[in-house]
Amino acid sequence: MTRVPKPSDQLWPSPARTASPGTVESLYPFIYQGATDVTVVLAQARASTIAKANEVMDLRAEVCARSSELLARCAADAAARFAAGGRLLTFGNGGSATDAQQLATLFLYPAGSNALPLPAISLASDPAVLTSLSNDIGVEVVFARQIAAFGRPADIALGLSTSGNSENLLRAFDEAGRRGLMTIGIAGYDGGKMAELDCLDYLFVAPSESIHRIQEAQTTMYHVLWELIVAELGRHQVRA
Secondary structure, three states: OOOOOOOOOOOOOHHHHHOOOOOHHHHOHHHHOOOOOHHHHHHHHHHHHHHHHHHHHHHHHHHHHHHHHHHHHHHHHHHHHHHOOOOEEEEEOOHHHHHHHHHHHHHHOOOOOOOOOOOEEEOOOOHHHHHHHHHHOOHHHOOHHHHHHHOOOOOEEEEEOOOOOOHHHHHHHHHHHHOOOEEEEEEEOOOHHHHHOOOOOEEEEEOOOOHHHHHHHHHHHHHHHHHHHHHHHHHHHHHO
16 A cells, blocks of 8 residues: 655655755755655655646636737737738747747747748847857847847747846847837736836736746747737638
8 A cells, every 4th residue: 555645754854844945955855855765755746746737727727817818919910910021039038048949940830730831030049149249248138139130120029038027138129119020028927127118019927936837838828829820820811
C-alpha cells in the first residue's frame, strides 16, 4: 500500500524551510531540501505539478473572460494590416525574446496548419544587431532603432514583457506609434508602465505575480491571437 504523506512528515532539516520566495529551492523544496523518502517526494512532486497546472488554467480562464472581445478586435485590425501588405515585428527580453522568436516563426511557418505564411520579423533574433546597439548606444534602444529602420505604417509592432516595465519595449512602442504602426503589448502583473502608454493600441495582461504562470498564459494569448488573425484573413479572402 502506498503511504500518503502527512503534513508532519519531516523530509528536510527545518532551517531549509525558510528558502527565499521565488528561488528554485522555494519552488521545488522536495528536490532541494534533503528529502529522503522517495514515496513522499513523488507525492509532493505530483501535488506541485497539479497545483501549477490549476493555477495556469485559472489564469487562462481569467484572461479569456477579460480579453476575449479585445482579442477579436485586435485580430481584425491586424488582419487588415496584413491584407494591406503589413508585417509583424516582435520583440522582448530574456524568455520574452524567445517567445517573440517563436511568435514570428508561428506566423512565418504555421507548421501542421493550412494557414498561409504571414511576414514576421523577430527583432530579438540578431545578436550582432543587439550587441552593437547595446555596446555603442545602450540596451534601451535595441528595439526602437530597428523599428525606425524597418517599420512601415502598415506594420504591426508586438512586444512581450512579464513586468511591462522594460525600457527598451517602452521606447520601441513610442517609436512605432510615431511611425503609424499598430502596437500590441502583452504583459503580466498589472501591465506595469506599458499600461500607461498612450501609443499602445492594444494591451493584454496576464494578472499574476508568478513569472512562470504569466509566460504560460502569454503563450496562450498569442497563439489565440494568431488563430483569430488567420480566421479573419480567411473571411477577407472569401469576401474578396
